Amino acid sequence: MWSKNTFQFSVRHNFFRRDTFSTSTRFRHAHGSRRTFHFATTEYAKCFLDLPQPDPVALRKQAIEFIDSFDKNLWYDEPMVTLLCGNALTDNSSAPVDTIDALGSINGKQIMASPEQIQQLKEHVKTFVSPYTDLRQKMRAVEQELLTNYAGFLIGIQCIDFQKQDGITEIEEAVMANAVERRLNDLLLRDEALKMVHIDRRPIYVSCVSNFSNFLDLFRKSIRSLEVGVPVVILGRSNTAQHCFRWTQLLVQLMTEQGVDPGMVTFLSCALDDIKDITRSCKDQTGNLYTTCSRELAAAIKSDYPNTVASTGGPNTLVTTQLTDAVKQAVQTSASIESSGQCTALRHCVVPLDTSDEDLEGVFGSIHEINDAPHAVKNLQFDGVFSNHKGSAAPDDGSGYKRHANADAYYKISDELPPAGMNEYWRRVAIDFSKLDLQANGNVNKLATWLNTNQPISLAVNGPRKEALKLGLELFGKTGMVVNTIGSTDDADMAPAMTCQARPQEAEIFGEFPPRTDLNKYTRFPVVVPSSNPSYGATYVEAFLANKTIPSWFGESTKNLLGELESPLVRGYCVILIKYLQDVARQNPKQGFGKSRTAVWGLQRPPLGTKTILRCSPSVDWDGVCPIFVLFHATNARPQVELSIDPANKELVDLCRKHNLSHDVETAVEAEERAMSQPDLMFNTVQVEEHLLSSFPMAGNFVSLYFPLGHIKSTKPNDLEFTLLARLSDKWLNTLF
Secondary structure, eight states: OOOTTTTOOOOOOOOSOGGGGOOOSOOOOOOGGGOOOSTTSHHHHHTTSSOOOOOHHHHHHHHHHHHHHOOTTHHHHSOBOEEETTEEEOOTTSOOEEEEOTTSOEEEEEOOOOHHHHHHHHHHHHHOOOOOSOOHHHHHHHHHHHHHTTHHHHHHHHHHHHOOSOHHHHHHHHHHHHHHHHHHHHHHHHHHHTTSEEEOOSOEEEEOOSSSHIIIIIIIIIIHHHTTTOOEEEEOOSSSOHHHHHHHHHHHHHHHHTTOOGGGEEEEOOOHHHHHHHHHHTGGGOOOEEEEEOHHHHHHHHHHOSSEEEEEOOOOEEEESOOOHHHHHHHHHHHHBTTTTSTTOOOEEEEOTTOOHHHHHGGGTTOOBOSOHHHHHHTTOOBOBOTTOSSSOOOOGGGSOEEOSSSSEEEEEESSOOOSSOOOOTTSEEEEEEEOOTTSTTHHHHHHHHHHHHOOSEEEEESSHHHHHHHHHHHHHHOOOSEEEEOOSSOTTSOOOOSSOOOGGGTOOBOOOOOGGGHHHHOSSOOOBSSOGGGGGEEEOHHHHHTOOOOTTSOHHHHHHHHTOOOHHHHHHHHHHHHHHHHHHTTOSEEOOOSSSEEEEEEBOSOTTOEEEEEEOSSOOHHHHHHHHHHHHTBTTGGGEEEEEOTTOHHHHHHHHHTTOOEEEOOHHHHHHHHHHOTTTEEEEEEEOTTSOSSOBOHHHHHTTTSOEEEEEESSTTOHHHHHHHHTOTTBOOBOO
């Protein structure tokens, strides 16, 4: 189907032990009531043990060999095309269009699908039924081939297309984190075999990200879905599309060699309007659409395709109480990682009030210019700037940003925190500096409110060790960031923290969550890494739920509330949710597995001092409210939930009075006015409608809609003091019985 030169690669390297690709379902797990693989459970934690260890030197060598031998004419001579059932769809009546790399340069050609081919694609997506329920053996053979024989190819095409400077670290992460997620898939399939869950095997869409597509899109979204029998439709991009197409092309070839039906993977080389037409036309026959993108794009996608599961960006923030030279370097590296092309790149920095503008301008003093990404790969340059590129717009003259005198980097200095909705300036190094006196009354709370409103992915805190630990843990308690890092300015063993630090394979749990109050605008569920990607489309089997009874050891008030439920399915689901929380709470937080720094991780309460409002419509009944309410009622988050009930819903008001549940009877206008008058207090407002649960999603995914999760770490290895202080935080979720 394709020329021999299409997948240029070097000799095989053994980057990890082969036995890590076992398809056995006998992975050791907890028994009895602990048989649940969802986030932060005993069984989930065991999946991090004994991971394969990658060889970064060999990975870099193979990548450089590929880059040096790459034929730049190949992507012109063999344009991107639509792939359907293993066939490349060409249309000689359509002139190929140019493809664009991350810096705005033309790097190849693409043939767009014709109207006739669009109809073929629609027919395939609507009618294709997966013939598989378990493809682990074959897909893991494909995965092993990709990570051994084709690792250099994957790193190289990403480097050439996205201009990625450090694809080696991504493949390192994939080697290890893939093992965790394979084990989670084993457990998902085990639960399906036990008739506990049902996996939705309708085709899913994968809308590829540009900067981390090898791990996120190829492995955790596509291969992890394919191995449980879920067909995958991979969507083309308007730029940096070549590397996603090339790995799809290779994936189809390797699957075909394994005897897998090539109809399981489709690639859409289509105009955006045609992609929208396909997703709209086929939405009743398809499952989730997975994407990693900006919040603006995620909102647009979900408004058109409700079953969107999105990871979104956020204004990553570094807070420091001292601006030492080492902290300046941490700020510079965080801001210029991959020329601001990594999702955890720094966007906002809080500095002491008395910091001079000259000191802040000096942050960029030693930033280096990158010649090109291949040069960076060869010289281990993972940060820096691509100067004056055409791939994305720089801040304009009216934006208030200044361009550094000696670097293509931008900054803005203010005595206030930035307004909400900051421009991401993707692949442009830009920092908003906020001068803030964190000793002044109310300023830490003001910063915490800003963080909850804007929801960065990552928060880093620096200062003298004692001060940094106190401030970092206080902000952790008052916010809902997934990635939290504390560094110091006076401890030689505790380097300054950066925003671009997270190793999910070591249980430094990662996630790109939208702001909690608007979460449903962007995604069906927050996406946790690591997790079982097919679990986001899985639901509990109704017969399994119906057979669940209320355990005698539940608290009396909780048993009474569950006794008010009419549906045995909802009652069974609430039992599963509480048992899940009980499993997590046996040890929460848990210790991370890394050696270079110290992390604890787990499920958390909403930010301390805040409320979650469940806004109940006039017609919603207790069966609609209870699955959310009971999460709070059964845990130490009980004081943080309030029911706001429409006056017309007298039945629900009576139930609250009967069980002495905190509630307010108010109209929608009154509820909104109350929330607006207390912005610091309101963490989340949930609109509870009649048909909130038409099906029953996995417990961990459902809980993540309402409770924060993630990790907090010290940059110091084996930091026992930090571990003790972090474990003592009231932020960690615990059950009350």
